[in-house]
Amino acid sequence: MKITCDREELSTAFHTVAMVAPPKSPRPILQNVMIEASNDQVTLMATDMDLGIRLTVSKVEIETPGSAILHVARFGSILRESSDEKLQIKADEKEIDVTGISSEFKLPSPNPSEYPSQSIVVFQEDKYHKLPERLLRELIRRTVFATDSESSRYALGGVLFEMHANEIIAVGTDGRRLARMQGPAESHNGHETGETMTIIPARSLQVIDRALAGQDAEVLIAARSNDVLVKTENGTIYTRLVEGRFPKWRDVFPTRSRAIQVEINVGPLYSAVRQAAIVADAETRGLDFAFGDGKLVMSVNTANVGEARVELPIPYDTDPVTVTLDNRFVADFLRVLNPEWTFTLEIENEEAAALFKTDDGYGYVVMPLARDR
DSSP states (O other), X not given: XXXXXXXXXXXXXXXXXXXXXXXXXXXXXXXXXXXXXXXSOEEXXXXXXXXXXXXXXXXXXXXXXXXXXXXXXXXXXXXXXXOOSEEEEEEOSSEEEEEOSSOEEEEEOOOGGGSOGGGSOOOOOSSEEEEEHHHXXXXXXXXXXXXXXXXXXXXXXXXXXXXXXXXXXXXXXXXXXXXXXXXXXXXXXXOOOTTSXXXXXXXXXXXXXXXXXXXXXXXXXXXXXXEEEEEXXXXXXXXXXXXXXXXXXXXXXXXXXXXXXXXXXXXXXXXXXXXHXXXXXXXXXEEEEEEETTEEEEEEEETTTEEEEEEEEOSOOSSOEEEEEEHHHHHHHHHTSOTTOEEXXXXXXXXXXXXXXXXXXXXXXXXXXXXXO
């Protein structure tokens, strides 16, 4: 193999693919990334046998087709530390030669024929959903933080994806808060899996998020019985599904008529929450959110640490209501939104769940903490 590539593009693709390579494995060759140059494209591959990825690199001159095994740490360091615009990569069965304008590296390479590249499936499905990459990115980022990989009662280590005829819904929960995002998706050839649970592992979703190339591109998702395939603009990711039951998430979203609803700006509230949380510790994570008199007052008193009280003006001046919420859970919601946006916060009383809503299909439910009296 002999190719010349754009270092920056190769580095971005390589470090995305390298996320899949396991740090330890009974099959040491899986701890590497495989590169394959055909007559018309270069593909990077990695798998841990449960999660696999193929990404193509476009800015490449292919002089001699072939393949090689790339060491994650050493080859990745070459790509990061080099300042060359282009790198030449030559490889044979035993060695890789990486050459820039003023640098040259020689690395040993295992035999690429030992790598299970055939297990990294390509997208050949005729039943799938199509949606914008921008929407898939929002579905992932607005739900994956609420998952719980250590849960033993439910399959909470991933995000539930429900795919209907014209809609896709993603739900993540750890039992104390629940995030749901929905948006339009186009079904092809009757690919509707709303009646079945498709739970994608959180780690796999982080890889998919990293692999998304552009806001305007489209992505294809095909859910099968034991795995799911995702085709992006320049690659394919497959992952096994999380096994087990997912909670009946629709029962979690409250329907009530006497709750107050307040419209709040994202940026100012995020700043205020972070200020108030300065004196919170690992055991005292609850902030008292007091609504009334045209303001929201966030307060906390932590033994041996200190007290904090932060005010924020809000459009609410009727009956006072106070609820105690985990500052981390509130911050997680605000962090994934544009600071310039507004959202609606629905509060009923100190014992009822708080509901955060945006106007683009995002809902977030947080269970309150017991207040210190």
